[in-house]
Amino acid sequence: MLYYRCYALWKTFFQKLGMETVVSAPTDREIMERGTALAIDEACLSLKVYLGHVAALVGRCDYILAPRVSNFGRQRAMCTRFESTPDLVRNVFRDSRQKFLSYEVDAEQKKGEEDAFLEMGKELGCTAKEAKRAYKAAKKAELVQHKARVQKQEQLCRRxxxxxxxxxxxxxxxxxxxxxxxxxxxxxxxxxxxxxxxxxxxxxxxxxxxxxxxxxxxxxxxxxxxxxxxxxxxxxxxxxxxxxxxxxxxxxxxxxxxxxxxxxxxxxxxxxxxxxxxxxxxxxxxxxxxxxxxxx
Ligand code: SF4
Incomplete structure (x- = not known):
């Protein structure tokens, strides 16, 4: 669900560590129906679509990234669905042999994003120095991407x-x-x-x-x-x-x-x-x- 927000961050981080990223195809009826069948009825449509995308990736890559993003500080919480996704996907797809990769951001518990990425890099067998360099480049790419999108909106506003x-x-x-x-x-x-x-x-x-x-x-x-x-x-x-x-x-x-x-x-x-x-x-x-x- 964080794809549109974090794509540049994730892609650059893994690229800098010499890893290839695989992205599921754009949502279509099949993805939505697969996700709906996997989710409980009470789940929101976004979570159903998310599960459909995870199902589409199972077996196509070594790891599927499912981050746990809880909050960025006080009064800066994410919806609780973002806390549950790593546990959710590990349970929903427990019969597959798929491995999942996660990182945790919970600023209220002093778990910041940078440390979370360094830990994830370590799990992937990279040195702290490599992971740090990759994270810095990824953060820069994320900011550049967001700034460009904001500038485009400013231009539209003036039209x-x-x-x-x-x-x-x-x-x-x-x-x-x-x-x-x-x-x-x-x-x-x-x-x-x-x-x-x-x-x-x-x-x-x-x-x-x-x-x-x-x-x-x-x-x-x-x-x-x-x-x-x-x-x-x-x-x-x-x-x-x-x-x-x-x-x-x-x-x-x-x-x-x-x-x-x-x-x-x-x-x-x-x-x-x-x-x-x-x-x-x-x-x-x-x-x-x-x-x-x-x-x-
Ligand atoms: S904020 Fe939470 S409940 Fe609402 S669409 Fe997003 S994930 Fe679903």
Whole structure:
């Protein structure tokens, strides 16, 4: 689930250690159905899709990376699903001979990301010096990638035309079987789609306090900050979630109560959503914005 956020970090780290990375194919119906069959009914759609991707990788590589990312400090927690994934995949795929690789980030327990990567490098048989060098290069690649994506968003912000901000976790917004259908629809309708999570992360964490001073989830806080940073630039905001997402259920309600100056659409995707229903809701939302702006 952290793929869209950490891909440059992971790929560079393993490349620098002389290892090849294998990535599963983009999500399709088969991946989603495989994941759904492996997950419990109560799991969110993102976790089902994740399990489908793990299943697609089983037997294709020496290790499958399943990190445990708990938090980056106080009030900077990840959803509990991110804590459970290493145990979950080891259990779900216990009958396969697949080996899993993990690292743990839990800043509240003094387990930082750098130490976690050095430990992972050691497990792979690398020296501390090699792992440190690889981590530094990986961190740089991650920052460069994020900065480039933020700059692209800034350019889009300056363009003329109707803009809609998509507030979603990256693995929902960018997944070809989930949020990407929304972005594609907006583009086809001549709308400029922007992303709440593609902003300067430090600035977003600070600005998130304008909407909530108590939200404890890191990614939700980045999204809240992204909304605070962009709300004056956009014509509408889509709150896009995977069913049933605990953090989004709370945070989206909070956004709906506190953001009154911009039209909002709450879109919850599940495995049965289908594109027709989503497109109808997007079409109505765009019409509402156009009507409100006197363009219809
Ligand atoms: S934040 Fe929501 S969508 Fe993401 S893993 Fe947790 S429950 Fe699933």
């Amino acid at each position: 003329e035309g109707m803009k809609i901000l998509i507030a979603a976790h990256s693995y929902v917004a960018e997944d070809p079987y989930m949020g990407k259908t929304v972005t594609d629809y907006l583009k086809k309708a001549g709308i400029i789609p922007l992303r709440a999570d593609l902003v300067d992360r430090d600035a977003a964490l600070k600005r998130s306090r304008e909407l909530s001073s108590t939200c404890k989830w890191e990614i939700s806080r980045e999204i809240l900050g992204g909304i605070a940073l962009r709300r004056e630039t956009v014509d509408g905001i889509i709150l896009l979630s995977a069913f049933p997402c605990g953090p989004d259920a709370m945070v989206n309600e909070l956004i709906a109560r506190r953001v009154k100056d911009v039209p909002l659409l709450n879109l919850v995707l599940d495995s049965q959503s289908g594109t027709a229903g989503v497109e109808t809701r997007l079409e109505s939302f765009i019409d509402i914005i156009r009507f409100k702006e006197g363009k219809l």
